[in-house]
Amino acid sequence: DIVMTQGALPNPVPSGESASITCQSSKSLLHSNGKTYLNWYLQRPGQSPHLLIYWMSTRASGVSDRFSGSGSGTDFTLKISSVEAEDVGVYYCQQFLEYPLTFGSGTKLEIK
C-alpha cells in the first residue's frame, strides 16, 4: 500500500498569514499519462471532507485561488495564502494512483 505522510503546522497561524502543508508518498504518484494523482481535501469541524485540489495542482470547482498545490512525484505542498477563519479544519492528502486508496493522517489548521 502507498503510505502518505503529512507534516504538521505551527498552530495557531495568524489570520492573513500563509500556511504550507506538506505530504509525502512512499511511491511516485506520477502516472504515465503525465498526471500526478494526488488530491487535497479539507474537513471542517463536524463536516465531511471537501475536495480542494486534484492532479496535484488543479483547483476543484469553486475553490478559492488562495489554495494552491505543487510538488514532484513523491513530495507535495498545499499552500494557503492569507488564511481565513473558514480555513480551519483538518487537511488531508490522498493518493488516487492505485488501490487501496490511501490518505495522510491529516494536518490541523488553527487560526489566531
Place this chain on the structure above:
Amino acid sequence: EVQLVESGGGLVQPGSSLKVSCVASGFTFSSYVIHWFRQAPENGIEWLAYITSDSANTHYAETVRGRFTISRDNAKNTVDMQLSSLRSEDTAMYFCARESSGVGFDYWGQGVMVTVSS
C-alpha cells in the same frame, strides 16, 4: 443540487450485521462510481470499497474484504453496504462519496455512525 444521504447506522454487538445505505439525488446517478469510506473517532479517513456505475465491478480494502458487501440499485439511486461480522474496530463514521472520474471525490454524504460494542 447534488446530495448524498447516508442512513442505517446504529449501535450493534460484536459479530452482528448492519446495512448502511446512501441515497443520491441531483445528478445522473447511474453514470457514477460510488465509494464508501470510514473515519474512526478522532482518526483519519480510510477507503473501504467502490462499485462501478453498472455494478459490474467492485473492489474492497483488505480490512473489510469478505465481511462487507457493496451493491447498488440505479432505479432507486441507492448504494448499500452490508457490514457483517462486525468488530469493535469497525466503529466509525461511514461516508459515501461520488467519484469524479479520474479526479477525486467531489461530493460526500454527511456520514452515518456505526458503533460496535457489547
